Amino acid sequence: MHLDHSHEGPAAVSADAARPDGTRRALRIGLGGPVGSGKTATVAALCRTLRDQLSIAVVTNDIYTREDAEFLLRNAVLPPERIQAVETGACPHTAIRDDISANLEAVEDLEEAVGPLDLILVESGGDNLTATFSKGLVDAQVFVIDVAGGDDIPRKGGPGVTTADLLVINKTDLAPYVGSDLGRMARDAAEQRGELPVVLTSLKSADGVGPVADWVRAQLAAWTA
Numbered sequence: 116m117h118l119d120h121s122h123e124g125p126a127a128v129s130a131d132a133a134r135p136d137g138t139r140r141a142l143r144i145g146l147g148g149p150v151g152s153g154k155t156a157t158v159a160a161l162c163r164t165l166r167d168q169l170s171i172a173v174v175t176n177d178i179y180t181r182e183d184a185e186f187l188l189r190n191a192v193l194p195p196e197r198i199q200a201v202e203t204g205a206c207p208h209t210a211i212r213d214d215i216s217a218n219l220e221a222v223e224d225l226e227e228a229v230g231p232l233d234l235i236l237v238e239s240g241g242d243n244l245t246a247t248f249s250k251g252l253v254d255a256q257v258f259v260i261d262v263a264g265g266d267d268i269p270r271k272g273g274p275g276v277t278t279a280d281l282l283v284i285n286k287t288d289l290a291p292y293v294g295s296d297l298g299r300m301a302r303d304a305a306e307q308r309g310e311l312p313v314v315l316t317s318l319k320s321a322d323g324v325g326p327v328a329d330w331v332r333a334q335l336a337a338w339t340a
């Protein structure tokens with residue numbers, strides 16, 4: 116995503132929305148954010164919540180391993196043929212922003228192998244607050260930060276926090292243990308983001324991913340409208 120990213124929603128991005136045969140391709144949603152904030156846990160929970168209604172596939176990006184893909188496989192959130200790992204071998208943001216070819220190939224392979232798909236989730240390898248996706252790779256993006264990373268993170272800004280289509284502040288269950296002020300995090304995030312949505316989640320509670328799943332459903336409704 117670039118700083119001039121439009122917030123009209125994925126329906127506004129229609130340049131290559133069709134497959135070569137004219138049918139609509141899957142909506143592609145990127146998940147970025149610092150290492151350990153809960154991106155893989157969010158992807159897993161989204162798959163469990165949405166897989167009965169939607170045809171879903173996942174691309175993971177790890178620097179040197181297939182760790183995230185293997186976690187998703189071990190937990191059987193989707194059949195193995197719906198999960199592809201990209202080993203970035205370098206700064207993870209390079210593979211989702213600068214040279215997106217390996218990721219584009221992965222999403223196109225998935226569409227071909229198991230499509231038609233409704234939704235492809237692309238998880239970034241995750242590094243810092245500056246990692247965002249190219250609009251050539253995803254139609255919308257989610258930035259995941261967490262309460263344990265410090266309650267000043269929303270205030271520090273950066274393109275992920277300020278411009279992602281959805282900001283997720285995860286691990287709210289840990290707030291009492293790390294002394295994070297959730298109200299302050301929500302206020303600071305709103306101040307950075309204007310009208311853009313922010314949700315607070317705890318993936319340790321039942322249907323903790325609910326607000327993110329609702330947002331994904333709304334994006335899909337706009338995409339297929």
Ligand SMILES: Nc1nc2c(ncn2[C@@H]2O[C@H](COP(=O)(O)OP(=O)(O)O)[C@@H](O)[C@H]2O)c(=O)[nH]1
Pocket residue numbers: 148149150151152153154155156157241285286287288289316317318319
């Ligand atoms: N307490 C708590 N732990 C969480 C939550 N979400 C994820 N985790 C844990 O945080 C760790 C990192 O999560 P992961 O999804 O691998 O982070 P990623 O690096 O962003 O993909 C794992 O041990 C998860 O089980 C949450 O809402 N609450």
Ligand SMILES: [Mg+2]
Pocket residue numbers: 154155156183238
């Ligand atoms: Mg991960």
